[in-house]
Amino acid sequence: MTGGPVGVALIGAGVISTQYLTALSTFPDVRVLAVGDLDIERARTAAREYGVPVAGDTASVLALPEVEIVVNLTIPAAHAEVATAALRAGKHVYGEKPLALAPSDGAKILAEAQSRGLRVGSAPDTFLGAGLQSAARALAAGAIGQPVSVTAVTQGPGPEGWHPSPEFLYQYGAGPLFDIGPYYLTALVSLLGPVTRVAATARQARAERVIGSGPKAGTAFTVEVPTHVSALLDFASGPSASATFSFDSSVPRRMIEITGTEGTLSLPDPNTFGGPLRIRAFGEEEWRELPVTGTTAGRGIGVLDMARSIRGGTPHRASGELAQHVLELMSTVTDCAEHHTFADLEPRAPQIPLLPADWTPETATLS
Numbered sequence: 001m002t003g004g005p006v007g008v009a010l011i012g013a014g015v016i017s018t019q020y021l022t023a024l025s026t027f028p029d030v031r032v033l034a035v036g037d038l039d040i041e042r043a044r045t046a047a048r049e050y051g052v053p054v055a056g057d058t059a060s061v062l063a064l065p066e067v068e069i070v071v072n073l074t075i076p077a078a079h080a081e082v083a084t085a086a087l088r089a090g091k092h093v094y095g096e097k098p099l100a101l102a103p104s105d106g107a108k109i110l111a112e113a114q115s116r117g118l119r120v121g122s123a124p125d126t127f128l129g130a131g132l133q134s135a136a137r138a139l140a141a142g143a144i145g146q147p148v149s150v151t152a153v154t155q156g157p158g159p160e161g162w163h164p165s166p167e168f169l170y171q172y173g174a175g176p177l178f179d180i181g182p183y184y185l186t187a188l189v190s191l192l193g194p195v196t197r198v199a200a201t202a203r204q205a206r207a208e209r210v211i212g213s214g215p216k217a218g219t220a221f222t223v224e225v226p227t228h229v230s231a232l233l234d235f236a237s238g239p240s241a242s243a244t245f246s247f248d249s250s251v252p253r254r255m256i257e258i259t260g261t262e263g264t265l266s267l268p269d270p271n272t273f274g275g276p277l278r279i280r281a282f283g284e285e286e287w288r289e290l291p292v293t294g295t296t297a298g299r300g301i302g303v304l305d306m307a308r309s310i311r312g313g314t315p316h317r318a319s320g321e322l323a324q325h326v327l328e329l330m331s332t333v334t335d336c337a338e339h340h341t342f343a344d345l346e347p348r349a350p351q352i353p354l355l356p357a358d359w360t361p362e363t364a365t366l367s
């Protein structure tokens with residue numbers, strides 16, 4: 001297992017697994033060897049559909065010696081347990097967001113990995129996509145001068161209209177802040193560096209919601225978390241942000257703008273991999289499109305970057321440390337909203353190198 005493509009197994013064969021299976025099965029530098037799930041039939045169906053040779057329960061998948069990276073696509077409440085089991089089986093682990101429910105659990109995952117010389121990676125990897133990498137290059141080139149402020153909004157009616165099992169999206173570890181927030185916060189931390197100071201306020205519009213699709217349509221369930229969160233964030237590098245995360249609005253809106261001393265950069269939806277990327281300098285009356293170059297290969301490019309980094313002995317970009325800073329940030333926002341306080345935060349996120357301009361998932365680099 002010292003060279004060549006890296007063996008990968010998925011644990012969790014739910015809604016998002018199809019996006020990973022679609023992308024990962026086209027990357028020559030990884031091999032999807034197995035799919036595991038609590039629901040073995042679901043794992044078998046996914047494996048059959050994507051030509052994956054093995055399906056089974058978590059233990060049988062973790063026992064496969066050729067698997068080097070476990071991609072943890074379970075629900076947030078199971079992230080820490082599955083990640084820890086994978087690490088204890090000697091596997092690197094890359095998980096869906098959030099890293100864990102609480103920062104203390106995230107810290108335990110990182111410590112377990114470090115003690116075993118293994119890696120932790122985490123979604124989202126959208127910040128490695130063409131849109132946000134092009135934004136990073138524009139910022140680095142001084143396109144808007146010195147960044148000063150950020151306005152970020154993600155709002156809409158919530159996911160119970162389309163997700164067939166949305167209960168977990170309204171439980172501890174989800175809600176708009178923990179479910180959608182990671183895209184916005186990871187994008188901003190990757191572009192501007194870590195956050196040092198936070199204030200927030202939060203509301204919950206309804207204590208109960210109703211499933212809108214699938215076999216459970218019409219079933220009511222309890223909302224456990226705030227569904228409208230407004231946060232103020234100070235970045236160690238200087239800028240401040242106002243950010244709104246809401247499942248309480250009838251109006252879907254996603255925007256993220258960084259304003260600098262020379263103008264404003266309008267970023268693409270950070271839950272996507274492409275553009276558009278637009279800029280408007282002071283004095284200009286219209287937005288201008290900036291070129292967007294890079295990969296739009298989809299969820300899984302963070303796994304691929306981790307696989308290549310394992311072989312190359314370099315740090316991977318969608319790292320556990322980055323995810324842990326975002327988790328600490330979301331947890332601090334929640335505390336501030338609950339206690340009506342400002343809070344200071346340890347600015348511990350790593351600085352993330354840009355992907356090389358010619359980085360592509362489609363060309364094999366591991367021999």
Ligand SMILES: NC(=O)c1ccc[n+]([C@@H]2O[C@H](COP(=O)([O-])OP(=O)(O)OC[C@H]3O[C@@H](n4cnc5c(N)ncnc54)[C@H](O)[C@@H]3O)[C@@H](O)[C@H]2O)c1
Nearest residue numbers: 012013014015016017037038039073074075076078096097
């Ligand atoms: N659905 C989306 O659009 C979407 C988008 C991006 C990220 N995500 C993230 O992906 C993760 C999964 O979301 P989903 O929508 O696919 O959920 P899902 O409920 O559709 O699927 C989760 C799967 O994990 C399995 N599972 C749960 N606990 C397990 C355990 N302890 N061991 C093994 N298997 C277990 C379940 O049986 C289920 O098949 C979440 O962290 C979510 O935030 C989802």
